[in-house]
Amino acid sequence: MSIRVYMDHGAGRPVDPRVLDAMKPYFTERFGNPASFHSEGFKALEALKEARSSVAELINADPSEIVFTSGATESNNLALLGGALRNRKKGSKVVRSAVEHISVINICKELSRMGFEVAECPVDEAGVLDLMELEKHVDDDTVLVTVMAANGEIGTLQPIREAAELAHSHGALFHTDATAAAGQVPLDVKKLGVDLMTLSSNDVYGPKGVGALYVKKGVRVKPHMIGGGQENGIRSGTENVPGIVGMGEAARLAKQEMEAESKRLTALRDRLIEGVLAAIPESYLNGHPTERLPNNANIRFSYIEGEALMLSLDDLGIQLSTGSACAAKTLEPSHTLLACGLKHEEAHGSLVFTLGKNNNRNQVEYVIQELPGVVERLRAMSPLTPEELR
Amino acid sequence: MYSEKVLDHFKNPRNVGELEDADAEGTVGNPVCGDMMTMYIKVKDDRIEDVKFKTFGCGAAIATSSMTTELAKGKTLDEALKISRQDVADALDGLPLVKMHCSNLAADALHEAINSYKEKSTKK
Numbered sequence: 369m370s371i372r373v374y375m376d377h378g379a380g381r382p383v384d385p386r387v388l389d390a391m392k393p394y395f396t397e398r399f400g401n402p403a404s405f406h407s408e409g410f411k412a413l414e415a416l417k418e419a420r421s422s423v424a425e426l427i428n429a430d431p432s433e434i435v436f437t438s439g440a441t442e443s444n445n446l447a448l449l450g451g452a453l454r455n456r457k458k459g460s461k462v463v464r465s466a467v468e469h470i471s472v473i474n475i476c477k478e479l480s481r482m483g484f485e486v487a488e489c490p491v492d493e494a495g496v497l498d499l500m501e502l503e504k505h506v507d508d509d510t511v512l513v514t515v516m517a518a519n520g521e522i523g524t525l526q527p528i529r530e531a532a533e534l535a536h537s538h539g540a541l542f543h544t545d546a547t548a549a550a551g552q553v554p555l556d557v558k559k560l561g562v563d564l565m566t567l568s569s570n571d572v573y574g575p576k577g578v579g580a581l582y583v584k585k586g587v588r589v590k591p592h593m594i595g596g597g598q599e600n601g602i603r604s605g606t607e608n609v610p611g612i613v614g615m616g617e618a619a620r621l622a623k624q625e626m627e628a629e630s631k632r633l634t635a636l637r638d639r640l641i642e643g644v645l646a647a648i649p650e651s652y653l654n655g656h657p658t659e660r661l662p663n664n665a666n667i668r669f670s671y672i673e674g675e676a677l678m679l680s681l682d683d684l685g686i687q688l689s690t691g692s693a694c695a696a697k698t699l700e701p702s703h704t705l706l707a708c709g710l711k712h713e714e715a716h717g718s719l720v721f722t723l724g725k726n727n728n729r730n731q732v733e734y735v736i737q738e739l740p741g742v743v744e745r746l747r748a749m750s751p752l753t754p755e756e757l758r
Numbered sequence: 759m760y761s762e763k764v765l766d767h768f769k770n771p772r773n774v775g776e777l778e779d780a781d782a783e784g785t786v787g788n789p790v791c792g793d794m795m796t797m798y799i800k801v802k803d804d805r806i807e808d809v810k811f812k813t814f815g816c817g818a819a820i821a822t823s824s825m826t827t828e829l830a831k832g833k834t835l836d837e838a839l840k841i842s843r844q845d846v847a848d849a850l851d852g853l854p855l856v857k858m859h860c861s862n863l864a865a866d867a868l869h870e871a872i873n874s875y876k877e878k879s880t881k882k
Contacts, residue, residue: 673792675816679760679768693792694816699860701792713789749774749820751796751812752789 371685373731377663377724378520378548379689383614384573384725390617391575394610402607403596412609419616423580426572426619427546427565428556435581435599436612440547440568441471443581446603447543447564448475450589451512452484455541459509461485463535465497465526466707467519469545473703476514484511493709494656495524502534510540517555517565520548521691521704521720522655523664532561541587547571547579551622552630552661563587567619569611573725574618578611633662633723636732640721641665643736648743654691654705654718666691668710668718670757672746677719680742686735691718713757760817761851767821772828777810782878784870786863793819793860797826797867801875806830806838811864818853818861822846826864835872841865 394415400408402416420431437443452462464476466488480486487505490498497515506513513535518525532542543564546555551572557565564587569578583589583602595604637660644667645651654666669677674690681688691702693716701715710718721735760768777783777798787794793815800808809830811823825846830838843862847853853862 671814673815673819676768676820679765679817683769692816694819694861699856711790712792716789716792749771749812750814751785751794752814756789 371734373686373727373734375686375688375721375723375727375731375735378720378722380576381570381573381724382726383570383575384618384621386621387574387614387617391610391614394613398609402609403598412607415609415613416607419612419619422616422620422623423567426550426555426623427567427582428558429582430585432600433557433582433585435583435602436607436615437579437581437603438577438608439579440469440545440566440571441579443566443568443579444469444471444545445475446581446589446592447566448472448479448512448514450592450602451541451543451564451587452479453482454588454590455511458539459511461487461507461510463487463489463502463505463510463513463540465489465491465515467491467495467522467524467704468514468516469520469547470703472514472516472545485509489515491524491707494659495519495522495654495704495708496656496659497526497531499527499530499534502531506534506538506540508538510535510538512541512543514543514545517544517546517549518553518661519655519704520661520664520722521689521702522666522708523548523660524656525549525553525659525661528560528562532563536561548661551619551626552633552663554626557582557584564589569615569618572615572618572622574615575611578608578615580615629725630662633727636723636727636729637662637665637721639729640723640732640735641667643732644739647736647740651743654708654710663723665721665723666718667721668705668714669743670714670717671750671752672743673716674718676746677717677742680746681738684738684742686738689720689722691720692716711757713752760821760854763825763850764818764821764853767824767850768817771820771824773810773824773831774812775810776812777808780810782871782875784867784872784874786867786870787815789814791860792816793863795819795823795864795867797823797864797871799830799868799871799875801835805832805834809868811867813864816857816861818857819863821850822853822862823864823867825849826868830868835876839869839872841868
């Protein structure tokens with residue numbers, strides 16, 4: 369079968385060929401160490417500098433405020449562990465939203481083992497942070513507040529500026545995980561007023577294994593990688609120059625192309641949602657109808673389970689994700705869907721479509737055409753009745 | 759990842775559906791956990807003459823249901839009671855470890871159906 373409709377860009381993206389071209393020389397030709405005081409070292413240093421500027425520009429930061437890491441998970445570790453520990457004297461409380469990425473949730477668990485009080489702020493049924501609740505949770509003992517810019521699973525955009533303002537009114541730092549949002553919606557650290565922002569390279573079509581943390585000038589985080597003092601002493605270790613060059617080029621392209629691409633994706637997303645909901649009875653959109661990432665559609669289907677849906681679609685050349693427990697290592701359904709108030713049995717039947725550069729209208733139509741049959745086949749096998757879902 | 763056999767039974771499940779004149783049925787699991795299945799049996803001379811299933815759940819849940827019906831068909835009730843979860847998994851060339859417990863319930867559903875049949879016939 370030659371059909372390949374990859375709609376799982378939230379999980380992994382192809383590297384843009386232009387990014388790969390930019391990276392190539394740094395493997396074999398310009399392989400110098402940026403710390404070396406000779407011409408090969410200078411070339412590498414120059415490349416780092418350029419990449420740092422491109423990443424900074426994507427979020428309107430100063431290049432000196434960008435710390436390169438090994439990816440979003442490390443950036444989250446540096447921001448949350450590093451931010452809370454470095455500022456421990458200020459207080460002992462950390463506040464996060466209920467729909468954070470698993471890495472943020474697990475880092476917060478680690479913080480509570482270290483003696484911090486961790487508060488979880490609820491979201492509404494569309495997954496939007498409840499600012500009134502946030503106000504109740506954030507107090508003068510709060511060191512750090514973390515709220516993702518957009519949720520990668522249900523696509524919901526969060527009121528970051530308001531949340532940051534609230535954190536600052538109590539003297540707390542504000543971190544946002546912008547992994548899913550970057551490259552899709554404009555991010556301006558100055559306008560948003562954030563102190564720390566997590567970015568991932570692969571999520572803007574750069575290579576995997578690279579990320580960055582924006583650390584606002586004057587904000588201190590405790591380094592977790594001790595060594596030769598690279599990245600302003602915040603993240604030691606010889607820089608992954610080819611990877612960083614890739615992330616830089618990816619960020620540069622994202623900045624240039626985001627507006628047009630997001631418009632294109634929004635149209636595809638809306639057609640996908642409208643088409644699927646119209647074609648399949650008892651299917652529902654998860655997340656916010658409009659305040660969502662341009663590339664995200666999360667739809668749930670009653671009476672059936674997401675992993676079985678995923679397997680059936682994979683057979684038709686369609687790849688995506690599910691919020692079902694059956695596809696998770698933990699055997700728990702998506703915490704994000706549960707936080708939105710869905711029941712377990714509803715969360716199990718959810719599919720996550722995350723669109724990207726290589727998706728087009730024909731592919732969306734193919735999904736709309738194939739999905740009803742798949743759903744029908746599984747529903748015919750299911751013993752569930754409307755009463756059981758009530 | 760699933761074995762070829764699991765994928766085959768998932769894509770082409772055997773004996774799927776309801777058995778209209780079933781002598782007994784057994785249901786295990788629940789929709790909250792993500793797996794629920796019902797086995798229907800038709801019994802003649804103490805043998806499982808026909809068996810069908812309906813399953814809500816993942817690929818493994820559907821494949822184990824299908825395989826269980828294949829293993830049970832034609833067996834005596836006592837033989838069928840001996841079909842274990844492990845037998846079902848083995849017949850499918852294995853299941854991912856994480857699926858062994860939660861999605862491998864079909865043998866239990868079969869046993870439920872048989873026990874319910876036995877209860878009914880002793881009451882008669």
